[in-house]
Amino acid sequence: MNPDFADRQSPSIPSGGMSSVPLIVDDLSTAHGGPSGGYEDPLLAGLNPQQRIAVEYRGPALLIVAGAGSGKTSVLTRRIASLIGTREAWPSQILAITFTNKAAAEMRERVGALLGQTAEGMWISTFHSACVRILRREAENFGFTKSFTIYDSHDSRTLIKRIIKDLQADTYGFTVAGVAGKISKLKNELADADSYARTANFNDPQEELFVEIFRQYTRSLNAANAFDFDDLIGQTVYLFRAFPNVAEHYRRRFRHILVDEYQDTNHAQYALIRELTRPVTEGTGFDERSAGLPGASLTVVGDSDQSIYAFRGADIRNIVEFERDFPGAKTVLLEQNYRSTQNILTAANAVISNNFDRKDKKLWTDVGDGEKITGFTGYSGHDEAQFVADEIAKLHDSGTPYKDVAVFYRTNAQTRALEEIFIRSAVPYRVLGGTRFYERAEIKDVLAYLIAVANPRDALALRRILNTPKRGIGPATETALGFFAESNEVSYRDAMRRSTELGLGPKVTQAILDLATLLDEATEMIDPERNAGPVTVAEILTLLLDRSGYVVALRAGRDPQDEARAENVEELVAVTKEFQKNNPGGSLVDFLTEVSLVAAADELDDTSGTVSLMTLHTAKGLEYEAVFLTGVEEDLLPHRMSASEPGGPAEERRLFYVGITRARKRLYLSLAMTRAQYGETAVAMPSRYLQEIPAELIDWRQSPGMATSRGGTQPRALNANRSSGGGFASRTPSRASDSLSFTDRALPRVKAEWPNRVTAQVRDNGDLELEPGDRIRHTDFGEGRVNAVTGEGTKRVAHVQFDAAGSKKLLIKIAPIEKI
């Protein structure tokens, strides 16, 4: 079994039994039959030789090249526990960087469990969280306050949009997306407006204008006491470089730095690590006892085959050139996989070996071949989704809990078909990422109120709430306030307080004053000097909602979605209460920070009992008993947009590889012949990567070859522009017969699978009553017999045995069925 998994299954300390050896809490020793007996260090129990080295090695720099599923999380956790357990380091001297907050929380818990106590003072967090913590502490050094706002990409774009409009830069062909992308890229390279200006060619009016946009953007952020996502890293690096005493403080503090998913670090993150691991030279500090110190020891873990974030500046060279960057570094290779079956690994190895310029690395396991990979080609995205839903139902019936099943896709848009079918088939699911809760307009509105209270300098937040709910304050007034603030060199909030000086209509002026008063009152509530008792976030939020009339206005709205929006706001109130429960002393700023930095994977709830749907990117670092990789088509995987980018197809292949290696026992690859994309349906071709998997590993329920020839006339030339082998599965001539035989095998099945075709219809059957024994007709599946009815009200589910399409579960209210 996989150590990662074993750890996760038993996060708490087992009560009974071997209490004399409290250190063995993550039953690794039993997990994969590790070395028995002896008085060996329990932290090493069950580890293979390479893993042991990775835990025990001590030196300035260690690179752990960890293939997928090689137990790296476990190794990292034990390494930290070992450092603390042997008293080589205090918990407070440890800084561990993970990719998500959830991974951080898990790691902290596991280290605590390994040590038998919670290790206070460790910093285990994401790059962004760690930087926010540092920045909040040091903000006053350089013109910010502790309560600065974190702008997400949406906020950045709003700001950029305004600047482009002000400068009329759109006439020069500047788009919001283009500018935002360029600024982000520059910031990831640690460039700022000034440094960029130095290299810019001012003969080019476009470039000059861009510099101006960049300057104004930076100025706006400063004025608003705000950082954007990229700033969080970049400004921390700047802080360390500009204030050596600040840097020294953190260098002295963090003696052991560990970074997970190192292959996905960008230049700014790399620079941050470099700054933190510099030696402290003697006498630089103000402290009398400031003796010199060598640089902190650095451990990085990663796998260049899993680098999938180049688009946001991740630089694979960081890991590839680690040994050169950190001379004397030790490298450990973890190749044994404890997660997947050999069939899955062989497929993964075969795919990734098509990427050139990589160090050859082969994952292996000793758990055996396992089952074959299942392949399926649907006629449409809905058909494919139906296949997934059916297979999930089968898995569930044979004892695989829903929570151990995941469905992956390349783009968020693909969720639509899946969701429609899942709802209809009564498969409980949860979509991670996508349009996130905190990105919804109503949530952003309400958060803007909180931000305006916490950070009075934030003009963006103020402008957002100025007329939400409607107060009769239009864009003209909004601009007037901004102009007033600028020309009098006061904050936007001040301008609101002094709105009587603007000579606006009495109604508008009063509306502005009322809002300003409300915000001032709320700000006073959180001021510890003026307010005796502690105030909870929920209290502030409730005050703001009540007095602003936001929810009331929503409820009064005519839009049918308004009710749902109001519920979302209620949900947010519940979130604040939950936050306060988990963080009794948590401030408003703490809450806003947490909200700003949630990652898609953080939304995962292991106890939910639902199937998880997510993009391949979100899937990184996770693992599931059964994995469905959907939409394995050209233009989707690899995505069309990536084709023209240098290194694009190779990165997409890594993405596919990441997806494959998430599966423990069962892997399903599916695609569709046609895919609906914004209204139109387009013909889809099987992904080139499918051919890279040896044919004998895949059991095609309905093969791409079959599906095409079924169409009758001219079979689509699947491989016309690819390998000359001819058959889809025949990469090598020797396999030609194989390809034939799998075609034969697939043939008789086609009939049975044909009824899988599904049309996208939404209907409402009202209170259709069904009882076991009833015969029904389904528009797609034909006639069948109801075996059972479960559930209540709108969630009643019929278990139907169809004559041709097999057994299915249908949500009675919306399934396209009628009683016969």
Added chain:
DNA sequence: TGCTAGTATATTTTT
């Protein structure tokens, strides 16, 4: 100022 209806327009992945 606010609402409606129409058109445009974009669609990769995310902290």
Added chain:
DNA sequence: TATACTAGCA
């Protein structure tokens, strides 16, 4: 398809 933005009217 679904959202975003604009123009035009109340």
